[in-house]
Amino acid sequence: MLAFQSGERPSTVMERIAKGFSEDEIRAIAAWLAAQH
Amino acid sequence: MRTTRRAFLGGGAVAASTVLLPAPTLAQGKARVVVLGGGFAGTICARELRRVEPQLTVTLVEVNPTYTACPFSNSVIAGLRDIAAQRFGYDAVRAEGVAVVQDQARSVDAQRRLVSLNGGSTLGYDRLVLAPGIDFHWGSLPGYDEAAAGSMPHAWKAGEQTLLLRRQLEAMADGGTVVISAPANPFRCPPGPYERASLIAYYLKSKKPRSKLIVLDAKDSFSKQRLFQAAWQQLYPGLLEWVSLSNGGKVTKVDPATRTLVTDFATYKDDVANVIPPQRVGRIAEIAGVSDQTGWCPIDPITFESRLQTGIHVIGDAVIAGAMPKSAFGANAEAKVCAAGIAALRRDETPSSPKLINTCYSLVAPDYGISIAGVYHPLNGRLADVEGAGGLSPAEAPPDFRALEASYAEAWFRTITAETFA
Numbered sequence: 001m002l003a004f005q006s007g008e009r010p011s012t013v014m015e016r017i018a019k020g021f022s023e024d025e026i027r028a029i030a031a032w033l034a035a036q037h
Numbered sequence: 038m039r040t041t042r043r044a045f046l047g048g049g050a051v052a053a054s055t056v057l058l059p060a061p062t063l064a065q066g067k068a069r070v071v072v073l074g075g076g077f078a079g080t081i082c083a084r085e086l087r088r089v090e091p092q093l094t095v096t097l098v099e100v101n102p103t104y105t106a107c108p109f110s111n112s113v114i115a116g117l118r119d120i121a122a123q124r125f126g127y128d129a130v131r132a133e134g135v136a137v138v139q140d141q142a143r144s145v146d147a148q149r150r151l152v153s154l155n156g157g158s159t160l161g162y163d164r165l166v167l168a169p170g171i172d173f174h175w176g177s178l179p180g181y182d183e184a185a186a187g188s189m190p191h192a193w194k195a196g197e198q199t200l201l202l203r204r205q206l207e208a209m210a211d212g213g214t215v216v217i218s219a220p221a222n223p224f225r226c227p228p229g230p231y232e233r234a235s236l237i238a239y240y241l242k243s244k245k246p247r248s249k250l251i252v253l254d255a256k257d258s259f260s261k262q263r264l265f266q267a268a269w270q271q272l273y274p275g276l277l278e279w280v281s282l283s284n285g286g287k288v289t290k291v292d293p294a295t296r297t298l299v300t301d302f303a304t305y306k307d308d309v310a311n312v313i314p315p316q317r318v319g320r321i322a323e324i325a326g327v328s329d330q331t332g333w334c335p336i337d338p339i340t341f342e343s344r345l346q347t348g349i350h351v352i353g354d355a356v357i358a359g360a361m362p363k364s365a366f367g368a369n370a371e372a373k374v375c376a377a378g379i380a381a382l383r384r385d386e387t388p389s390s391p392k393l394i395n396t397c398y399s400l401v402a403p404d405y406g407i408s409i410a411g412v413y414h415p416l417n418g419r420l421a422d423v424e425g426a427g428g429l430s431p432a433e434a435p436p437d438f439r440a441l442e443a444s445y446a447e448a449w450f451r452t453i454t455a456e457t458f459a
Contacts, residue, residue: 012408012430012438012441012442012445013396013408013410013430013442013445016410016427016428017394017396017412017426017427019412019423019425019426019427020392020411020412020423020426020427021392021412021426
């Protein structure tokens with residue numbers, strides 16, 4: 001998500017969305033996603 | 038006004054002592070949430086409430102046994118998709134412990150916290166969630182009423198109207214004229230009329246290439262305009278004409294008997310006329326006293342509780358959501374935030390300030406998708422754009438980028454309908 005945010009990882013919509021979140025929020029999202037598996 | 042735990046439970050006690058409740062809500066000591074409207078907003082809210090608060094008794098009231106989804110219904114109109122792919126039932130919602138009642142609310146007593154249903158039963162609630170969607174503002178466009186929609190379909194609630202418009206397009210001879218009348222803001226699905234124009238143009242170009250499509254618009258600008266117009270230039274030159282408000286696009290009167298649309302500048306007599314009429318909130322919101330003079334519902338952007346009635350939350354197309362558009366994706370986000378807010382209020386916690394996401398995909402052709410995205414947060418009492426986020430697909434992009442977005446549009450539909458109904 002951080003790579004999407006910076007544009008380092010190319011995307012269609014993910015960059016536009018990831019830019020709406022702070023690094024802390026992105027880490028929280030990642031932790032939540034990781035817990036789903 | 039923020040409701041305290043005492044008020045939350047207190048309201049329930051009053052209701053329980055004064056009403057005979059149907060079986061699913063008889064359990065003592067359980068807080069009851071009633072959700073009105075089983076669309077993208079109400080259905081996921083009901084399910085999410087069960088997930089975040091398994092002790093809650095959640096009742097979803099929806100008059101239709103099957104939901105017909107609007108997103109992708111333009112593809113049905115264009116003959117690219119079967120309407121069966123738009124239909125969803127409520128079995129999975131029931132299986133998750135939501136009581137689904139096939140009925141329609143007739144009235145809401147916000148003081149006594151009661152909902153009366155057309156079928157005669159009464160539901161008491163501690164919290165009520167209204168997700169009524171839109172109604173048409175019949176009469177605000179002279180000549181256009183429910184009967185007129187039988188010859189000049191709106192097709193803005195998916196179902197029979199979608200199929201009617203499809204049949205009319207199929208029956209039209211090559212060389213005919215199709216007109217779409219697009220309303221002023223706000224209305225459900227801001228890019229919807231333009232996706233529809235695109236896909237009808239695609240159908241005409243493939244099957245009836247001597248035909249013409251005119252969009253008469255009550256606005257001078259619209260969602261994703263630059264992207265749509267560039268694509269129209271490329272894909273449908275000479276076939277699709279957009280007439281803005283300034284150029285006389287606003288339809289002021291229609292005559293369903295002769296299928297005529299009248300603007301201040303001209304009269305259009307067409308083979309197929311799709312009138313997307315002015316809209317307002319579903320009627321039950323007016324009855325409940327949660328809509329204001331704009332015709333829509335002001336809400337607290339953290340809990341989606343009505344600004345006009347304590348204990349009633351409003352989500353989906355019905356609300357004044359600031360920067361957020363009226364979309365299925367937005368409705369889904371609002372529903373989850375509302376469910377979390379209700380759960381927090383019930384635990385006497387302060388609901389945390391949310392961030393909401395929306396993405397609207399539009400198909401300009403089956404393999405040509407474009408999108409607009411946004412991230413929103415409460416700011417000064419309304420939902421505002423998170424600065425620096427969101428925006429449109431790039432103006433210049435190779436065909437494989439457009440094809441990728443078209444495939445993501447379909448993936449989005451599969452995901453959101455699975456989450457809501459499967």
